[in-house]
């Protein structure tokens with residue numbers, strides 16, 4: 001749940017609000033969408049939910065924040081969105097301190113919750129327009145129309161919310177969040193509890209948002225979702241950010257590969273001379289698995305196959321597998337248990 005936490009004063013920050021006009025005009029495009037430094041959160045209960053978090057999210061990227069239950073994801077995004085106060089540290093949203101320049105920072109972010117609450121008798125148009133007003137923005141029917149069209153809700157603009165399908169309701173949540181033209185959109189578990197078709201539809205919507213220049217930060221328990229969409233990935237565990245990396249780089253650095261050979265004759269043991277290789281033999285002797293680092297030295301598969309042939313080992317089939325982001329995530333989190 002998101003709630004206003006007790007206020008605690010933080011140090012007077014140095015931020016871009018001193019150097020640039022309030023409109024944000026002239027702020028360098030290179031200013032990160034989000035910049036978090038030395039962020040700590042200890043709840044009133046005494047529980048420390050975040051420890052020394054440093055994080056920069058680039059403009060226009062899709063950033064996935066992954067972590068097991070209770071890792072601190074919701075706490076972190078709630079602080080960035082200004083819904084919970086940090087105990088110490090600072091957050092800049094496109095250069096605006098979210099404490100000393102609360103309004104500037106707050107108007108630039110939007111949080112898409114997992115579920116709609118009420119408003120079932122309102123129309124789509126009314127509820128999205130109302131959301132814009134909540135941020136003190138003047139009415140802008142053209143913008144609302146664009147948002148509804150982008151999210152394929154234009155045809156439903158006069159429908160009552162109660163008549164929408166589950167997928168439409170999820171898109172409506174995004175439309176509400178986009179109504180005040182935020183620059184950074186937080187999606188909290190965007191596809192929790194939805195079916196596969198809807199999940200893929202949501203992925204399309206999120207990719208489209210990135211194309212329109214919105215920075216997207218999402219939390220998810222579906223690692224496949226991050227693997228599919230994220231440009232960069234951050235893994236948080238027990239309140240600490242353990243990895244922040246380009247997704248492809250993370251998979252390249254930490255991912256392994258596996259080559260599996262189906263043998264034509266069962267093998268009793270791995271022959272001498274091949275035991276230096278990282279080979280595993282299945283219990284029935286018919287399957288030989290070679291695990292290797294795809295970037296490493298000494299992973300010449302052609303040479304391995306030649307050596308196997310010379311040892312009289314023949315195979316009927318072979319296939320390779322790349323370890324998934326899920327495998328990497330599980331090992332990262334397990335390592336730090």
Ligand SMILES: Nc1ncnc2c1ncn2[C@@H]1O[C@H](COP(=O)(O)OP(=O)(O)OP(=O)(O)O)[C@@H](O)[C@H]1O
Nearest residue numbers: 043045047049067068069070071072073074075076
């Ligand atoms: N208001 C609160 N008071 C005390 N402890 C809290 C409060 N809110 C959260 N916590 C604790 O802080 C830790 C981090 O919670 P948080 O909700 O940020 O985790 P999460 O990564 O979002 O988890 P999940 O994936 O289960 O949603 C948890 O141990 C939680 O119990």
